[in-house]
Amino acid sequence: MNKLLGLLLTFLMSFVVNAQVDSKKLRIGVEGAYPPFSQMGADGKLVGFDIDIANAICKEMKADCTLVTQDFDGMIPGLLAKKIDAVIASMSITEERKRSVDFSEKYYQTPGRFVAKADSKLEVTTEGLKGKRIGVQRTSIHDRFASASFPKSEIVRYGKQDDVFLDMTAGRLDGAVVDSIAAAQGFLKTAGGRGYGFIGPVFNDPKFFGVGAGIAVRKSDTELRDQLSAAIKAIRSNGAYKKIQDKYFDFDVYTDGAAAIAPSKKK
Amino acid sequence: MNVDAIIESMPLYFNGVLTTIKLLATALLVGLVFALPLGILRASPNLWIARPVWCFTYVIRGTPMLVQLFLVYYGLAQFEWMRESALWPWFRSAWFCAALAFAINTCAYTTEMLAGSIKATNAGELEAARSMGMSRATVLRRILLPSALRRALPAYSNEAIMMLHGTSLASIVTLMDLTGAAREMNSRFYLPFEAFLTAGAFYLALTFVLVSAFHLVEKRFLSHLRAR
């Protein structure tokens, strides 16, 4: 019996990894359902802007990285619980998040937009969206922004951005607050996004939208934060960043991706 | 333990409990109403009648409820004809989809339960009833169903509790049930332990209420089977 118990314990312990707190070993949280930044290809491999940036940064830091896929609302809890060491998932640097975690320098910056049926004639104001159903990704900046700006609408929260788009084409949503590029390339350009478009103004209030997307780390990991910032700077100057950017976008995504997005269909 | 955050989120949880109870009651009621005729058909000695029902219950019982929920909620919306049909206003609502998926699921389990209970009825009782000159419908109504339903009661109370737990999936299709409330609290405060522990306590309380309610019902309807 004791032998059995011992065997079972060894078996169990073999799963528990003693993760050394070692800057060379990094577990990075990524999303996998947020095209074109992060998505899973048909072969099960992760692809996208965030993924390439993560790999470039790891190469720069000579770190041994593992990418961990997770829903967006699990990122900060996962980081705090030490399930992952850094988040590269298009997470905007906001004051609210800075209370819980720390950020590297930004690695890109794009504003949010309101997406709806192009002929819906919706007015993107508190009154204009009264009683409408607006989809957002749970805990995203767009969630916070929509909850605060459209209190008279019903805010519907999803785990994955793809699910917002699925329900939009299903006609369950009147609109969605989404990152402009995620909407343009992940939805409007696809077959499912036909007939939809941007409506209303560009959202970039720093209070909600922060100062660009950064890499989130735990507050105690200042050394890692500085290493990540340095790595971003390094890939910006050695051309690795530009190579990745050109693979996905035909504009400068670092300073302001919005400028290059096709202008909204004005009515 | 951050008690302030829990207290602040209480309204969220109370609304969640209401949603959970409404979903559960609807699913159980609709499931039971359809399971009664299906259970009788499933217990039929005629294989041409029993087999199709078996197919339905086998497929539903052999796949996770999460898949069934996704098929009803996301799956059906894929089709243009569905989105243009007269049924769409119903299927547009996440609440309806969740209640429907749960009802189909519990219907399959309840059907099997009833069929088993009907088949286990003492043949002598039925023969006696027939020899008293009762028609088949009367036998069904007076003898078979009352005793079969009674004997299925303990198993059904288990099914009701499983269904209560099953309703937690509703949070995955955007509904703000009890689990949805906990996820919302977690995403607001980043306090997973507090959020899910509170939800767990609520579910535990609901389970106890259900168990006691079924105890009362069993006492009323199964009193002849009690040991004395």
Added chain:
Amino acid sequence: MLHGFMPTILNGMVITLAVAMASLCIALAFGLAGASAKLSKSRGLQRLAATYTTLIRGVPDLVLMLLIFYGGQTMINQVAPKLGYDQLIDINPFLAGVLTIGFIFGAYLTETFRGAMMAIPTGQREAGIAYGMSKPQVFLRITLPQMVRFALPGFQNNWLVLVKSTALVSVIGLDDMMFRAGLAAGASREPFVFYTVAAILYLAITTVSIILLRGLETRFSIGVKMAKL
């Protein structure tokens, strides 16, 4: 039609099966321990086991999973340093899923095993001890082999529910079959197709399980006279 997603989903099926098997091992350990505790003479152990089964059966799997996945790690991080263990103990999604499902189904198996243990006449155990066997020997040579037969029907039921429960690990980010079907559904905008594929594969797993377990039941019932009407 499947946009080349089929190999990915089949790979996910391997993960689903691995999660199910590993959880089963843990559930078996918890179930045996729980059943022994419930049947032991110690009041404390009985209460502990009773609390375990009541709590688990009163709270939904999904809530327990979220609690252990997010909350459990936070707790370990707080407790481990106090026990003088400085190194970070990491629970990856696979382990979290397996531990949670194993822990939950341990409670269900506790009841199954308790019934099976009670079905073995006490006289047989007493006879074993009278022959000079130690308690573990009695368990391994007399109780366990016969328990298997009594426990199999209940076990089959528990296993089928367990397999279906593994679909929930997709919610905490483990990339099992369900997770991959979901990603494929989102990427292709054809949810019906991919969730149907997932449903068929789950049905295949449950069907094969039923056939295998039926064979096992016949095997372990050799030498037992069947009651015939």
